[in-house]
Amino acid sequence: MASTLSDSQLVARCRAGDQAAWGELVERFSRYVYAISVQAFRLPESDAEDVFQEVFARAYQHLDKLRDDAAVKPWLAQLTRRLCIDRLRASARERPVADEELATAEPDETLAFLDEALAVHEALAAAPEHCREILDRFFARDESYKTIATALDLPSGTIASRISRCLARLKAHLEGRSDGPGPSGVR
Numbered sequence: 001m002a003s004t005l006s007d008s009q010l011v012a013r014c015r016a017g018d019q020a021a022w023g024e025l026v027e028r029f030s031r032y033v034y035a036i037s038v039q040a041f042r043l044p045e046s047d048a049e050d051v052f053q054e055v056f057a058r059a060y061q062h063l064d065k066l067r068d069d070a071a072v073k074p075w076l077a078q079l080t081r082r083l084c085i086d087r088l089r090a091s092a093r094e095r096p097v098a099d100e101e102l103a104t105a106e107p108d109e110t111l112a113f114l115d116e117a118l119a120v121h122e123a124l125a126a127a128p129e130h131c132r133e134i135l136d137r138f139f140a141r142d143e144s145y146k147t148i149a150t151a152l153d154l155p156s157g158t159i160a161s162r163i164s165r166c167l168a169r170l171k172a173h174l175e176g177r178s179d180g181p182g183p184s185g186v187r
Helices: 007-015 019-040 045-065 069-090 105-126 129-140 145-152 156-174
Strands: none
Touching: 007 019, 007 045, 007 069, 019 045, 019 069, 019 105, 045 069, 105 129, 105 156, 129 145, 129 156, 145 156
C-alpha cells in the first residue's frame, strides 16, 4: 500500500495521523539514517542506535515543521548529521575533535555515496526477479557468463544481452523513466 507512495504523499499521510504511513516512512529511511551514523560518522553501534531512535522521535514530533514534504530525505539526513555531531561532542573521545573537523567534506561525500548506493539498491529491489538474479550473480558473486548460464539454464550467449538489458532498466529507473518495460520489451 504505502510503499507505492511518493515521499511527499507518505509525509502527508503521516501528518494526517496514518500510523501505517509512519511505519512505512521509518522503514523507507531506516537504513539510510543508520548508514549515515555508522558509515559517515563512524559511530559505534550503540551510539548509532541511539541516534537512530532520536532521529525518528524528533521527526515524529516535528514533521509538521517540514516545509516541503518531498524534502523529507534531506531533512532526515540533516537531522541525523546534527545528532551524530552532538553524539561525537558528548562522547569525549581519546582526542578532542574541533568543530571544523566535524564539518569536513568527508561526511558529505559519504552521504552522497550512501544516497547513490541506496538508490541503486531501491532500483534493484524494483527490478524483476530475473534481473536481480542475473545482476547479483554477475556483479556481486563475480560469476562467469558460463556459470550463470548453467545455473539459470540459459544459453551462454544470452547472458551478456540480459545483463545489458537489465542494466538499461536500472539506469532508466534511476533516471526516473522506469514506468514501463525496458528496452526490447524486457520486464
